[in-house]
Amino acid sequence: MPLQQEDKVLEHEFGVDDVRRALIIGSALAAALASRDAFALSLADLTQKDASAGVKAALEKGATVAVDLLGRTDGFWGNDKVRIPLPDWLKRAEGALKLAGRGKDIEDLKLGVNRAAEQAVPEAKALLVSAVRNMSVQDAKSILTGGDDSVTKFFASKTREPLTGKFLPIVTKVTDRIGLARQYNALAAKGEQLGLVRGDQAKVEHHVTAKALDGLYFMIGEEEKKIRQDPVGTGSAILKKVFGAIR
Numbered sequence: 001m002p003l004q005q006e007d008k009v010l011e012h013e014f015g016v017d018d019v020r021r022a023l024i025i026g027s028a029l030a031a032a033l034a035s036r037d038a039f040a041l042s043l044a045d046l047t048q049k050d051a052s053a054g055v056k057a058a059l060e061k062g063a064t065v066a067v068d069l070l071g072r073t074d075g076f077w078g079n080d081k082v083r084i085p086l087p088d089w090l091k092r093a094e095g096a097l098k099l100a101g102r103g104k105d106i107e108d109l110k111l112g113v114n115r116a117a118e119q120a121v122p123e124a125k126a127l128l129v130s131a132v133r134n135m136s137v138q139d140a141k142s143i144l145t146g147g148d149d150s151v152t153k154f155f156a157s158k159t160r161e162p163l164t165g166k167f168l169p170i171v172t173k174v175t176d177r178i179g180l181a182r183q184y185n186a187l188a189a190k191g192e193q194l195g196l197v198r199g200d201q202a203k204v205e206h207h208v209t210a211k212a213l214d215g216l217y218f219m220i221g222e223e224e225k226k227i228r229q230d231p232v233g234t235g236s237a238i239l240k241k242v243f244g245a246i247r
Contacts, residue, residue, distance in 0.1 A: 055140040056132050059151065062223035063128040070219055071121035077114035081222075082215030084113050087207045090184055105180040112181065113204065116174035117212035120167040124159070124216060127166070131158040151224050152217040163216075164209055171212070172205040181205075 069075055076082050085091065086109065097106055135154070143150045175181040181204045 052140040066219035084211040112178040116171040120170040
């Protein structure tokens, strides 16, 4: 039956307004389904190029934001999630030191180690960005489909060693000005000889550098999670396409 005749039959049986309303709703549903099919990409639909570009964009954005957040006054000290504690060996002696009238020295050291980390972090940006831009397709796949620690593992494997070399001199310069830090290092060196202090806590600056890097990688991971949760909110087409496909 021709469409016009069919429409007239429908109008006769159901009424003109009902038919028109049904046609409008049907058109709207068809458009919605077409739109869904056009944009509902799955991970399998993404090209390797798109997937890699999306991961790189996410990590570069995350690294930049993390450095900006941590590499400023109170970046570490004002953030409970990454604030650097005293080394365990010194923490156990904290009560005794306070009783001995060294409470202010302890507080100065707590603040000082975090300030040292805040000063060191800006040095990380270039290395982090370079690691992202040079990452392999396999690295990108591992991060895109990996667990919550995939970002941390990637950056730690690519940048921890060179960043340790960059952070240590800056951290040492700051901690050397703190009297209790110097005393701690002298005591810890003796404790290490006796097997009472682990190697990574034998010097304040080593402890601070390790914790600063842990905090940096943690914050990059937190920023990357935000991108996964709200790719549209980033305003980036490639991030929306890639991370929207795996939600």
